[in-house]
Amino acid sequence: xAVVSQHPSWVICKSxxxxxxxxxxxxxxxxTMFWYRQxxxxxxxxxxxxxxxxxxxxxxxxxxxxxxxxxxxxTLSTLTVTxxxxxxxxxxxxxxxxxxxxxxxxxxxxxxxxxxxx
Amino acid sequence: xQQVKQNSPSLSVQEGRISILNCDYTNSxxxxxxxxxxxxxxxxxxxxxxxxxKDKNEDGRxxxxxxxxxxxxxxxxxxxxxxDSAVYFxxxxxxxxxxLIFGQGTTLQVKP
Numbered sequence: 001x002a003v004v005s006q007h008p009s010w011v012i013c014k015s016x017x018x019x020x021x022x023x024x025x026x027x028x029x030x031x032t033m034f035w036y037r038q039x040x041x042x043x044x045x046x047x048x049x050x051x052x053x054x055x056x057x058x059x060x061x062x063x064x065x066x067x068x069x070x071x072x073x074x075t076l077s078t079l080t081v082t083x084x085x086x087x088x089x090x091x092x093x094x095x096x097x098x099x100x101x102x103x104x105x106x107x108x109x110x111x112x113x114x115x116x117x118x
Numbered sequence: 119x120q121q122v123k124q125n126s127p128s129l130s131v132q133e134g135r136i137s138i139l140n141c142d143y144t145n146s147x148x149x150x151x152x153x154x155x156x157x158x159x160x161x162x163x164x165x166x167x168x169x170x171x172k173d174k175n176e177d178g179r180x181x182x183x184x185x186x187x188x189x190x191x192x193x194x195x196x197x198x199x200x201x202d203s204a205v206y207f208x209x210x211x212x213x214x215x216x217x218l219i220f221g222q223g224t225t226l227q228v229k230p
Contacts, residue, residue, distance in 0.1 A: 044220040093161050097216045109161035
């Protein structure tokens with residue numbers, strides 16, 4: 001159990017287009033999901049906290065109009081990179097915090113999505 | 119402002135020996151700490167965690183030590199195995215928000 005999936009696993013797009021990445025908790029419900037970004041050979045940087053039924057909260061320096069987050073259900077959060085540019089090329093990872101989590105340990109990560117903007 | 123730091127980008131050890139990975143943090147508000155193992159193009163895999171009220175937690179070959187006064191934690195792997203070769207990230211979090219701040223990672227290579 002406790003599986004988090006991401007779709008697509010990799011995507012290549014042209015500069016100026018928008019890309020949507022899905023994060024799904026497959027066998028549990030999560031009111032909170034997190035989105036991270038990792039550049040090559042760097043750390044995972046928290047981008048935003050996605051809360052079901054409410055607006056996402058963004059970390060300092062993350063453009064909320066560029067990275068649109070929607071958490072419409074207890075099992076799905078989406079990240080849309082709008083008007084993507086080559087500098088947005090990165091590895092995007094989500095994590096899901098189960099609704100019934102007994103402890104902070106119970107946060108599960110997806111496999112990540114590789115975005116390449118040409 | 120790097121709140122969580124892993125100052126050693128890489129570590130190489132011989133199979134069967136101990137691997138010690140270190141992590142420092144600056145924010146006293148963190149109340150729990152975790153270690154993750156990660157391969158390229160994959161999500162992190164949880165290894166072990168420790169609450170700020172403890173100074174040691176052990177799980178099989180993995181032991182995490184926390185020194186709150188020094189704002190330092192370490193992960194000990196013993197005995198090290200070639201399958202342990204990966205990038206290891208420490209992360210610090212706040213239990214009320216679930217937000218995690220990751221270090222830069224340490225690449226561990228265990229040589230047969």
